[in-house]
Amino acid sequence: MKNAYKKRIDEANVYDAAIKTPLQKQENLSNRFNNNILLKREDLQPVFSFKVRGAYNKMANLSKDELARGVISCSAGNHAQGVALAAQKLDCKALIVMPSTTPLIKIKAVEGRGAEVVLHGHTYHDAYNHALEIQKKESLTFIHPFDDPDVIAGQGTVAKEILADCPDNIHAIFICVGGGGLIAGIAAYIKAVRPDIKIIGVEAQDADAMTQSLKANRRVLLENVSLFAEGAAVKQVGEENFKLCQEYVDEMIVVSNDEICAAIKDVFEDTRTILETAGALAVAGIKSYIKKNNIKSETLIGTASGANMNFDRLGFVAERAEIGEERETVFAVTIPENPGAFKSFCSLIGSRSITEFNYRFSSHSSAHIFVGISVRDFQESQLLIKTLNDAGLEAIDLTHNEVAKLHLRHLVGGHAPEAENEVIYRFEFPERPGALSNFLNNMGENWNISLFHYRNHGADIGRVLVGIQVPPNEKETFQIFLSQVGYPSWDETGNPAYKLFLGN
Incomplete structure (x- = not known):
C-alpha cells in the first residue's frame, strides 16, 4: 500500500495553489531541550494551513x-x-x-x-x-476533508519536502491528528522511502479518536469531543486514514490543553508567529516525547499545521501557557486565622514571584488562600508544597484542576451555608444563541441555581460552572436532565477546590 501511495504523492499536483514551505530550526527550543528541533512551516501556506x-x-x-x-x-x-x-x-x-x-x-x-x-x-x-x-x-x-486517497496524497507532499530539505538522520516526525489525512499521507511516504524514521501522531486530550482507535484495533466513535484544538476535533477518524495509520504509525501521544498553550508560546518565542491550537499539537508532542524518553542530540521534526487563530483566544492561551510549561503552580493553602499567620506564609514562599493571590475568610480558626506562584519546574513545585506542609500548613496542588483554573480564580463570593443539597457540575455549552435557554428549559422547576460562572474564551464552546440544589430523592431525575440537555458535563461536587472555597 505504501508504494502505491508513494506513487500517488510523487504525482500529486499541489503547487498551483500551495507553496513549498520552509523547514525551520527552532533555536530556543532546540537549546532548551538539547535536540535539533525543526518545524515544517505549513502555517505559511496562502490559507495558513496545509x-x-x-x-x-x-x-x-x-x-x-x-x-x-x-x-x-x-x-x-x-x-x-x-x-x-x-x-x-x-x-x-x-x-x-x-x-x-x-x-x-x-x-x-x-x-x-x-x-x-x-x-x-x-x-x-x-x-x-x-x-x-x-x-x-x-x-x-x-470534497472530503480527510477520508479520500487524493486528499491524503496531497497532504503527503509535506513528507517529500521534509526529506528533500533534511536528508540527514531524522529520529522522528511528529504530526497533528484530527481526521488523519496529514499523518496518513506523511506516514505512507516516509515508510516507503525511510522506514527507519519514526512517525508519531499527536492528539489533544478528549479529542483522541485515533489513539483510541489504534488501541481498540477498530475505528472508535467518540461520544463527545473537546473543541479546544478545534482544527483537529473529530469524533471518528477516516476509514482509509485509519488503515494507513495501523500500518505505518509508530506511536500516538495525547497532550493537555495547557501543554498546547505552552507550545504556542514556544513557537512564538522562536518565530514571532502565533499558531492555532491544533497547529501547535506537534510541538507539544515533541516536548512530551523528549521528557518521557530522555531524548538527547536527535533531530525531531514537527508539523506546524496551521495559524488560523481567533484573536479572542489569545488571553486564555497566555493565561495557561506558564502552567503548561510547568513554570507556574497553583495551590490552595489553609492558614490559621491569627495574627502573623499570613506573614509566616509569605516567608515560606520566599523570593518567588506570586502570579495570583485570592484570600477568603473561612472561619475564626482558619482562612483559605488561592495562590499562583512562578517556579522553575515541576520539581520546585513539589518542593514548595512539601515546605508548606512541613510547616503545618495544609497545601493542595490545584495546577491540574480544571475547575480551579477555569472558574475558581475568577469567581467572587465564598461559602454558601444555606445552599442545601448543592451539586456542582462543569459543562461545555455550545457558543450559540439559545444554549442557556435550552439548559434552563430542560431543568427541573424545583431546582434552584445556586452558582453560575461562564467565561468566553473565543472558542466554539463556553465553559460553564453551575451549582444546582437537587434534593437526594431527585438524583435520578437529575441524571435524566443531564442526558436530555445533551451538553458534555462533569460532576465536580467532590472537587477539593470547590470544597475549600465555595462549598457549604
Whole structure:
C-alpha cells in the first residue's frame, strides 16, 4: 500500500495553489531541550494551513464535467479555505457548508476566495449531513476533508519536502491528528522511502479518536469531543486514514490543553508567529516525547499545521501557557486565622514571584488562600508544597484542576451555608444563541441555581460552572436532565477546590 501511495504523492499536483514551505530550526527550543528541533512551516501556506494541498490535489484530478458542475464540502475553517482557494484557481464553483457557530473571520476568509457559504446546524456533523443532502440534489462533487486517497496524497507532499530539505538522520516526525489525512499521507511516504524514521501522531486530550482507535484495533466513535484544538476535533477518524495509520504509525501521544498553550508560546518565542491550537499539537508532542524518553542530540521534526487563530483566544492561551510549561503552580493553602499567620506564609514562599493571590475568610480558626506562584519546574513545585506542609500548613496542588483554573480564580463570593443539597457540575455549552435557554428549559422547576460562572474564551464552546440544589430523592431525575440537555458535563461536587472555597 505504501508504494502505491508513494506513487500517488510523487504525482500529486499541489503547487498551483500551495507553496513549498520552509523547514525551520527552532533555536530556543532546540537549546532548551538539547535536540535539533525543526518545524515544517505549513502555517505559511496562502490559507495558513496545509489543507490546501489535499483540496487542490483532489480537485485537480476531477474531470472537466465534474469541475463544471461544481464542488461542495463542509468545514469549520481550514479545509473550507483550502477548497475555496482551489476552486478559485480552477475556476470552479464551490459551496461550503459551515456550522452556524463558525467565527465570522473564517466565514469572511472563505467568501473572500469566491466560495458560497451556507450556515447550517451547530456542529461539524450537522454541516456534514446537510452538505451530503445538497450534493445529491445538485449533483456536486463532495470534497472530503480527510477520508479520500487524493486528499491524503496531497497532504503527503509535506513528507517529500521534509526529506528533500533534511536528508540527514531524522529520529522522528511528529504530526497533528484530527481526521488523519496529514499523518496518513506523511506516514505512507516516509515508510516507503525511510522506514527507519519514526512517525508519531499527536492528539489533544478528549479529542483522541485515533489513539483510541489504534488501541481498540477498530475505528472508535467518540461520544463527545473537546473543541479546544478545534482544527483537529473529530469524533471518528477516516476509514482509509485509519488503515494507513495501523500500518505505518509508530506511536500516538495525547497532550493537555495547557501543554498546547505552552507550545504556542514556544513557537512564538522562536518565530514571532502565533499558531492555532491544533497547529501547535506537534510541538507539544515533541516536548512530551523528549521528557518521557530522555531524548538527547536527535533531530525531531514537527508539523506546524496551521495559524488560523481567533484573536479572542489569545488571553486564555497566555493565561495557561506558564502552567503548561510547568513554570507556574497553583495551590490552595489553609492558614490559621491569627495574627502573623499570613506573614509566616509569605516567608515560606520566599523570593518567588506570586502570579495570583485570592484570600477568603473561612472561619475564626482558619482562612483559605488561592495562590499562583512562578517556579522553575515541576520539581520546585513539589518542593514548595512539601515546605508548606512541613510547616503545618495544609497545601493542595490545584495546577491540574480544571475547575480551579477555569472558574475558581475568577469567581467572587465564598461559602454558601444555606445552599442545601448543592451539586456542582462543569459543562461545555455550545457558543450559540439559545444554549442557556435550552439548559434552563430542560431543568427541573424545583431546582434552584445556586452558582453560575461562564467565561468566553473565543472558542466554539463556553465553559460553564453551575451549582444546582437537587434534593437526594431527585438524583435520578437529575441524571435524566443531564442526558436530555445533551451538553458534555462533569460532576465536580467532590472537587477539593470547590470544597475549600465555595462549598457549604
